[in-house]
Amino acid sequence: MQQAIRICNKEFKDYFISPIAYIVISIFLLVTGWFFFTTFFYYNQAYLRNFFNLLPFTFSFLIPAVTMRLFSEELNMGSYEMLLTLPVTFTDILLGKFLAGVLFVAVALIPTFAYPICIAFMGQLDWGPVAGGYLGTILLGAAFVAVGLFASSLTRNQIIAFIVGMTICFTLTLIDKMLFFFPRALLGVIGYLGADFHFKNISKGIIDSRDVIYFLSVVFIGLYSTHLVMRGKN
Numbered sequence: 001m002q003q004a005i006r007i008c009n010k011e012f013k014d015y016f017i018s019p020i021a022y023i024v025i026s027i028f029l030l031v032t033g034w035f036f037f038t039t040f041f042y043y044n045q046a047y048l049r050n051f052f053n054l055l056p057f058t059f060s061f062l063i064p065a066v067t068m069r070l071f072s073e074e075l076n077m078g079s080y081e082m083l084l085t086l087p088v089t090f091t092d093i094l095l096g097k098f099l100a101g102v103l104f105v106a107v108a109l110i111p112t113f114a115y116p117i118c119i120a121f122m123g124q125l126d127w128g129p130v131a132g133g134y135l136g137t138i139l140l141g142a143a144f145v146a147v148g149l150f151a152s153s154l155t156r157n158q159i160i161a162f163i164v165g166m167t168i169c170f171t172l173t174l175i176d177k178m179l180f181f182f183p184r185a186l187l188g189v190i191g192y193l194g195a196d197f198h199f200k201n202i203s204k205g206i207i208d209s210r211d212v213i214y215f216l217s218v219v220f221i222g223l224y225s226t227h228l229v230m231r232g233k234n
Contacts, residue, residue: 012100101145129203147165150226
C-alpha cells in the first residue's frame with residue numbers, strides 16, 4: 001500500500017505540472033457555476049439539487065479527459081515497461097493511479113463548497129442532502145475514474161481512450177432514461193444499471209446500501225477489467 005500511495009502522489013503532482021488540471025477544473029467550475037446560479041435565482045429556492053443533477057453529465061465528459069493519459073501515455077512512450085522493472089506490483093500501480101484520479105475529483109469539488117455556504121447565508125439550507133450529495137459525488141467520481149482507467153488501458157491513443165471512456169460513462173448515466181427501448185422483462189435490470197438513478201438517491205440524503213454497492217461494484221469491475229487488459233499486454 002505504501003508503494004501505491006507513492007504512485008498516487010506522483011500521478012497527482014503530474015496533473016498540476018501540465019495545464020490539463022487547471023483547464024479541466026476551470027471548465028468544471030464554469031459549467032456548474034453557470035447552470036447552478038442561473039437556475040437558483042430563477043427558482044429562488046435554497047437547495048443544491050440542480051447542481052447535483054448536473055454532475056453525472058459533467059463527470060461523463062470531464063473525468064475521461066482526466067484519466068485518458070494514465071495508461072495510454074505510458075504505453076505510447078514505453079515508460080510502462082520501465083515502471084514494471086521497479087519494486088512495485090501491478091496492483092500498486094493500478095491503485096495508485098486510481099487514487100490519484102479520485103483525489104483529483106475531490107480537489108475539483110473543494111471550490112464548489114462555496115455554493116452551499118452562499119445559499120446558507122441567503123436561506124435555510126438542509127445540510128443532510130448536501131452531505132449526501134457530496135458523498136454520492138465522490139462515489140460517482142470513483143466509478144467513472146475506474147471506467148476511465150479501463151478505457152486508457154485499451155489503447156495507446158489518448159483521444160481514443162477519452163472517447164471510449166466518455167461513451168461508457170454517458171451510457172451509464174443515460175441508460176435508465178432509455179427504458180422504452182428494452183423489453184418489459186429487462187426494465188428492472190436495466191434501470192439498476194443507471195448511475196444517475198443511484199446518484200440521485202444518495203444526493204437526496206438517502207443512503208441506501210444498494211446504491212453504495214452499485215458504485216463500489218462499478219469501481220471493482222472497472223479496476224479488475226483494467227487489470228486483465230494490462231496483464232494481457234505483458
